[in-house]
Amino acid sequence: MTEVIGIDLGGTAIKLGRFTQDGICIQSLSVPTPQPAYPGATIETMVYAIEKLAPQMTDLSAIGVATPGPADAAGRVAKIAINLKGWIDIPVATLIQSRTGVPTIIGNDGNCAGLGEHWLGAGKNYRNWVLLTLGTGVGGAVFLNGELFTGHAGSAGELGSISMDPNGHACNSGNNGSLEQFLSRQAIYRATGKEPQELGELAAAGDRDALEFWDNYGRNLGIGLASIIYILTPEVAIIGGGISASAKYFLPAANREIERRVVSTSRPGFKLIEATLGNRAGITGAAKLAWDLLARKK
Structure with missing residues (x-):
């Protein structure tokens, strides 16, 4: 075989x-x-x-x-x-x-990760979509008309490097205040002194500070996705990576932010969903x- x-x-x-x-x-x-x-x-x-x-x-x-x-x-x-x-x-x-x-x-x-989700996971029924992987860093993938888009030199889709705050924390990419500096494990630890898993466990126990953190985290995710949606108008954005284990605590806030920031004509039928293949x-x-x-x- x-x-x-x-x-x-x-x-x-x-x-x-x-x-x-x-x-x-x-x-x-x-x-x-x-x-x-x-x-x-x-x-x-x-x-x-x-x-x-x-x-x-x-x-x-x-x-x-x-x-x-x-x-x-x-x-x-x-x-x-x-x-x-x-x-x-x-x-x-x-x-x-x-x-x-x-x-x-x-x-x-x-x-x-996007190819995996496209082949066997959450992206297999869509043609135009994006993936964000939330973990040690923040990665991404873009699918257009059913094909992975990598650009003319092969390096397109670095969604975690888009700018959120021009005066924000320095990123290894050379940017400042990139999306990664708001959503990665490092960013979470810098803001809270806790690991994402611990914050997820605290949220599950009803801890008010943890729930407030995840709500703000979701807001930042929604702000970053708003720029991506305006450019690509994807059918779905799929959220993966280890931090997505706490998605139920932050995706509602992300959806609210997207609905507030993106006009309906740029997001017809848009959905924000979780990846299915995990690690x-x-x-x-x-x-x-x-x-x-x-x-x-x-």
Whole structure:
């Protein structure tokens, strides 16, 4: 049986999964990301994990890798990974392919999460939509007419880097006051001294301060989405990432803000919904990249 491996490279963990062509994950694995995550050590760890997941590699036809930053249009080079050390123009696909002998392609992690949701998750019934992944950073993906939009150089869809406050906190992207500086785990900890999971647990217990925090969080999400909606008029915006575990506490405020800021002609039938693949979205989308690579080679 022909299989591919999808890899999701994160700041703290590297997740991998072996997938069949119909999207079934038959085996998965997670290993810690080296700290600091310099390219050489990280590539070595990925190769080790690939060999552990598929020791013989006899049925392995391709590898897809989701990296935390833009890739080049050919899916070979990680142009930059702003939250990893030393990641500038790293030929990830070539390095892994040379070590494993297996055709390899890479893509931005937000785009891969979007591909996963488009293939098997919340986006599969829509043609024009956006994804925001809320976690260590804030990623995104844009689908137009049923296709992932990556722009002429492959790096479109960095929705977390749009400006919210020109005088706000500095972002590793080079921007100030980006959406990521309002919605990421780092932003939440900076504002509250608490982790998102703790704030979710407090909200579930009825803690007034936590509920007020999530309401304000949702308002900021709605403000950011308003700009995106005016430009793209998507059918839906899908919210994923680890912070979306508390979505029920902040999506109502986000919806109110969108309704207040965006005229109805720019949001006909618009819906704000949760992603469905959870922390498997990245490896699922990376596997879809791999299957698409094989399809193009035929």
